Amino acid sequence: MKNKHLIISFLLLFLSFMLVACTDEKTGEKETNKENETAGETEKAPDKEIYPFDHSEKYTITGMTFRFGDPPPLSSPGLDMINERFNVDYKPEIIPQGDYVEKSSAIVASGSMPDLVGFQAGDTRFYQWAEDGAFLPLDDYLSHYATLGKIPDYIYNSFKVNGKIYGIPRYSQPFPLTPIIRKDWLDKLGLEVPTNYEELEEIAIAFTKEDPDGNGKADTYGVAIGENINPSFNMGTYWDFNAWYHQNDNGDFIPGIISNGRKDLIQFFANLYKEGAMTKDFAVLDWASTNNEFYSGKAGIFVGGVSGMSQEYFEGLLSINPDAELVAIPPFEAPDKSKGFTMGSGNSGILALNAKLAEDEGKIYRALELVDFGKTYFPAEKKNPQNADFDFYLGKEGTGYNMENGLPVQVPTFSSEGLSPSTYFLDNREQVPEDAAINYADSYTLPELKEMTVTLQEMFESNQMYIDPSHGVLSPTNQEKGTDLMQFLINEQSKMIAGQRPVSDWDALVEEYLAKGGEAIIKETNEGIKAKGYTEREWK
Numbered sequence: 001m002k003n004k005h006l007i008i009s010f011l012l013l014f015l016s017f018m019l020v021a022c023t024d025e026k027t028g029e030k031e032t033n034k035e036n037e038t039a040g041e042t043e044k045a046p047d048k049e050i051y052p053f054d055h056s057e058k059y060t061i062t063g064m065t066f067r068f069g070d071p072p073p074l075s076s077p078g079l080d081m082i083n084e085r086f087n088v089d090y091k092p093e094i095i096p097q098g099d100y101v102e103k104s105s106a107i108v109a110s111g112s113m114p115d116l117v118g119f120q121a122g123d124t125r126f127y128q129w130a131e132d133g134a135f136l137p138l139d140d141y142l143s144h145y146a147t148l149g150k151i152p153d154y155i156y157n158s159f160k161v162n163g164k165i166y167g168i169p170r171y172s173q174p175f176p177l178t179p180i181i182r183k184d185w186l187d188k189l190g191l192e193v194p195t196n197y198e199e200l201e202e203i204a205i206a207f208t209k210e211d212p213d214g215n216g217k218a219d220t221y222g223v224a225i226g227e228n229i230n231p232s233f234n235m236g237t238y239w240d241f242n243a244w245y246h247q248n249d250n251g252d253f254i255p256g257i258i259s260n261g262r263k264d265l266i267q268f269f270a271n272l273y274k275e276g277a278m279t280k281d282f283a284v285l286d287w288a289s290t291n292n293e294f295y296s297g298k299a300g301i302f303v304g305g306v307s308g309m310s311q312e313y314f315e316g317l318l319s320i321n322p323d324a325e326l327v328a329i330p331p332f333e334a335p336d337k338s339k340g341f342t343m344g345s346g347n348s349g350i351l352a353l354n355a356k357l358a359e360d361e362g363k364i365y366r367a368l369e370l371v372d373f374g375k376t377y378f379p380a381e382k383k384n385p386q387n388a389d390f391d392f393y394l395g396k397e398g399t400g401y402n403m404e405n406g407l408p409v410q411v412p413t414f415s416s417e418g419l420s421p422s423t424y425f426l427d428n429r430e431q432v433p434e435d436a437a438i439n440y441a442d443s444y445t446l447p448e449l450k451e452m453t454v455t456l457q458e459m460f461e462s463n464q465m466y467i468d469p470s471h472g473v474l475s476p477t478n479q480e481k482g483t484d485l486m487q488f489l490i491n492e493q494s495k496m497i498a499g500q501r502p503v504s505d506w507d508a509l510v511e512e513y514l515a516k517g518g519e520a521i522i523k524e525t526n527e528g529i530k531a532k533g534y535t536e537r538e539w540k
Contacts, residue, residue: 052144052365055087059363061370064093064107065118065351065426066100069415076418078395085392085421086370092116092424101125108134115357115367118426119350121170126159126350127474130166136353137164141364145372147431154540155346157532158472168371170349171431173307173440175460178341179233180304180452183325185212185220196332197235197268200301204277207300213321222277224299226290228490229269229282229497231303236341237466238334239265243342244470244525245537252526253469257489258510258518261334266506269497283494297321304328306440306456314449325448328455331463340539343465345472351427374425377432380442383408395420464539473528477520485517 071094072078082090093114095103105125107113113134119126129135142156143149148168159167181193186203189210194200204222206212213220223233234240239261246259256262272278279285279293294302295313297320304326317324333339351371357364378390385397394401394408400420401410414420422428432438440457441450475482492509495501514522 050361050365052141053369054362055366057362058087058089059360059366060089060091061116061363061367062091062093062114063116063118063426064095064104064114065116065349066097066104066120067094068097071096072415072418072423078400078418078421079424081392081395082370082421082424086366086373088366088370090370090424092426094424094426113354113356115354115363116371116426117352117354118170119167119352121172121345121348121350123350124474124479126167126352127161127472130161130352131474134352134355135166136355136357136364137166138168138353138368139165141368144365145368147372147375147377148368150433151431152346152434154467154538158345158347159350160472160532163531167350167352168375168427169347169431170351170427171375171429172344172346172348173432174344174346174465175306175456176341176344177231177303177305178331178456178459179231179235179329180302180326180456181329182207182212182300183327184321184323185300188212188214193327193329194332195330197264200235200329201268201271201277204272204301205275208275208277212300213297219298221279221299223269223272223279223301224290224294225269225279225282226285226287226293227283229494230287230290232265233269233301233303234261234265234341235329236331236334236339238336238338240342240466241265243466243468244529245342245466245468248522252522253529254522255470255518255525257486258513262493263503263506266493266496267503270499270503273497274499283498297324301329304452304456306453306460307443309444309449309453311444311446311449314446318448326452328452328459330459338466338539340464340466341460343467343540345468348429349427370425371427374422374428375431377430377436379436393420393422395422467538467540469529469532469534469538470525473525473532475521475524475528477517477524481517482521485513485521488516489513 079090082088091114097120100120101123104117108117108129117135142151142165151169155169156165159165159169181203183193185207186193189206189212191203191206192199194203208221209218211218211220225231225233232239232241237243237245237256238259239256241255241257241259241262243256244253245256246254246261248254269278273280279290279299285293291310291313293299295317297317331339331341353364353367357367373389373393376389376393378387378393383390384403385391390408391397394410395414397403399411400414401408403409410420415423418424441453444450444453489509492501496503496505
């Protein structure tokens with residue numbers, strides 16, 4: 001019995017020892033961990049690296065943007081195709097353009113900003129909200145994507161706030177409207193395409209006084225121009241009233257509207273007005289009427305572009321003057337030896353991502369993948385059912401579109417019935433790569449219009465273009481007073497053209513502009529230009 005008690009006592013002692021030992025060991029671990037945690041030395045598991053195109057997790061992605069025309073339905077075959085392909089529950093809210101500013105502001109004010117937010121070009125809310133921290137900086141993500149990663153830096157620069165990119169551009173071709181001239185009238189009068197303003201003035205006067213259409217009537221003139229001195233007929237950036245190219249004595253960029261180049265141009269118009277070689281009632285002529293002056297065969301000099309031209313207008317001109325031939329006028333060499341037009345901003349709208357997406361990197365990648373696909377550029381030879389991506393984009397041949405004469409033609413109800421995924425991408429404009437072999441003349445069927453477009457494209461591609469550093473720069477004073485100040489200058493310069501105020505008053509006019517708020521606009525704009533890193537003029 002005694003031995004039995006000894007054995008039991010030994011076992012109890014052993015178990016007690018083991019229990020104490022185990023307790024001390026666990027306590028020790030906790031204390032050690034606690035010490036490490038206190039010292040910040042806890043070894044954390046490395047952040048999981050997310051593959052940008054991993055579709056294993058499903059995300060709900062919301063968005064809003066504007067649209068010219070009726071919005072597509074909220075449920076449709078096209079939307080289903082997007083959800084299936086990208087493994088998302090995609091909820092785009094597409095708002096008619098006329099209501100967009102009011103409705104989108106109300107949505108944001110309610111605290112319901114969606115994941116993706118669209119803006120029209122130049123909408124200053126984008127910059128204000130980015131400054132307020134509402135959007136996600138995109139610099140670390142764009143390079144993953146075939147389309148977004150190849151948009152040039154000089155375009156992204158327009159969407160930088162405090163050095164970070166917050167916006168994705170909606171594509172706009174970079175070539176501006178520039179002067180074109182009646183080549184058949186030049187040939188009739190034995191004249192050449194002008195190379196400077198002196199020659200252009202002589203031609204405009206000849207078109208007015210030497211019967212270039214040969215009908216024996218004094219019913220033609222030189223330059224077709226309308227209210228607000230529109231189009232501007234700048235023959236290069238030096239004379240471009242919109243470009244921030246000229247610099248003042250302090251080295252600050254100034255708006256072209258108060259530059260010496262603009263002064264020269266106003267003098268040119270004043271000379272033409274005096275000779276009756278430009279539209280006499282230009283100050284009250286709207287844009288449609290100005291077009292009519294040219295395409296009815298009255299004037300010989302106007303403007304054209306590589307895209308967006310009216311084939312109907314051109315056909316109207318040919319019905320009156322069957323031999324009409326229009327060609328581009330190449331840029332003139334400026335007094336400072338520069339030569340070239342100003343490049344467009346490269347965008348017709350902006351798309352931003354909600355800053356709250358930063359909490360979920362996988363969702364950022366999926367949202368950007370949607371945006372990237374919606375902007376994909378398909379060369380003409382790859383727009384067919386054999387290209388699976390293109391076939392998906394338009395909603396499958398036979399449903400969303402049909403091939404007619406080798407070209408894809410969307411069915412009439414592709415949008416109203418939501419048959420094409422393309423309808424639902426917030427940015428569905430192709431982002432044309434810089435090295436794409438675009439033939440803009442292919443957009444037209446009228447041979448004469450195709451020929452004019454070729455001359456414009458060749459002219460642009462054989463000359464440098466100026467990158468305006470003021471794109472995307474926000475000036476509070478310009479927001480408050482800019483529109484009124486611009487109209488003030490246009491009105492006063494119109495008076496100079498019509499002889500109601502002498503052009504010799506130019507310096508006084510500039511001083512008036514500076515005193516009314518122009519000086520603050522220049523100061524604020526140059527601060528923005530410097531913040532974007534521009535120090536020198538850039539041509540491309």
